[in-house]
Amino acid sequence: MIALDIFGITNNGLLAITALLTGFALVALAMWIAKLISPRSFNPQKGEAYECGIPTRGKSMSQFKVGYYLFAILFLMFDVETVFLYPWAVRMRELGADGLISIAVFFGVLVLGLVYAWRKGALEWK
């Protein structure tokens, strides 16, 4: 077995929190330095939304195309099913025929879902 634990720290959660805090520190530090050395000026026109030269019309945080939702829902379905396949993938050799048959049924439902969405035209961008 190859030595994997750095510094003998076996608590991976601690290391994950370290990495998380490092990411946080990177942004916070850089923002702090930038606030110290960058110039500051104020002008009401400067804070307006970026546009082609005219003021923005209407609200920007508004409704948008429903097609994005459709793909988000499809993603949710397929991604959750993929997540269920992972544990089986690890133990595939031990589970043998039993596991294979049960996962084949599950996989069949997944493929049926894709075929259904396809036939319904949910994969078309309209």
Place this chain on the structure above:
Amino acid sequence: MQDFSTITDAIHSFLLSFLPGWLTTTVECVLIGVGLLLVYALLALFYIYYERKVCAAFQCRIGPNRVGPWGLLQSFADMFKILIKELIHLNHIDKFLFALAPYLVIIASMLAFAVLPWGNGLQIIDFNIGIFFLVAVSSIGVLGILLAGWSSNNKFTLIGALRSGAQMVSYELSIGLSVLTMVCLAGTMSVGGIVEEQSDLWFIFKGHIPALIAFVIYMIAGTAETNRGPFDLPEAESELTAGYHTEYSGIHFGFFYLAEYLNLFIVAGVASLLFLGGWMPLHIPGWDTFNHIMDYIPSVVWFIGKAIVLSFVIIWFKWTFPRLRIDQLLSLEWKYLLPINLFNLVLMVCIIVFGWHF
């Protein structure tokens, strides 16, 4: 083969000689954090330089060549310049979400960065579900992008963020499924375990045709996942100015830029972990002398070398293919890559279970 755990163990026992246990752990965590930060920043700067040089070569230009020898200090100069740029305060934005978005993007890439197998004994986080953790944390980034686009209160950013969201969630499926295919072959989700499984032969050779198909799909999906190359329509400059980060200025924009390059490295790193053996040297069964010579090359050089070669391929995509349209992008994923991927998974299972070989 050299082992970095001897160095870390030496530091560990040196610290333990005059510090109590809990303080030693704290100091070591700080050391890990500082190391991560340095490597993260240096790699991002290197990648900015690398991309500019490669792009210049494709366009028959010289690229950056004024600041430092061969322009090597160009990205350092750029970093300092971006730090002294003004952070513009906008009028009608959601201030909290606007400030939160860069944190999410950077933290997602930092967590994924820490899981990569850097070298023998030089891997920071090693969960037994490591590769799954990697897929999970890298999907936090899309939240940052969606928040950035929504909170900026601008129509360009909103459209950019939605496109990016649709693109990243779609291609995450392909990434997840091709990773799953390789997990079937490896029989473990631990990153260290996957590397160890490849000590005799890399998975791309071991896994026959399904591994090759999974590799191609992973590279395509990885390019889309980083919003690069032919899939950069979230920030299509001819129609959306700069996409989801149009309203960000100064270092605030710099974080998105940094994370984009780091994600490029992470995608290339994961590809080299899953298909090209992580830090494992190239071993060919039977060629003992050859294997022995390969062992002399340090493991860190192997890992970073593989990642840089694979990122060259991704940069190559960017400067070769024209940009896709959103409907083409989504149909490529849902009508081509996803069915191929599902079929590929079945093929891989058949090869493992029934021992079919081609």
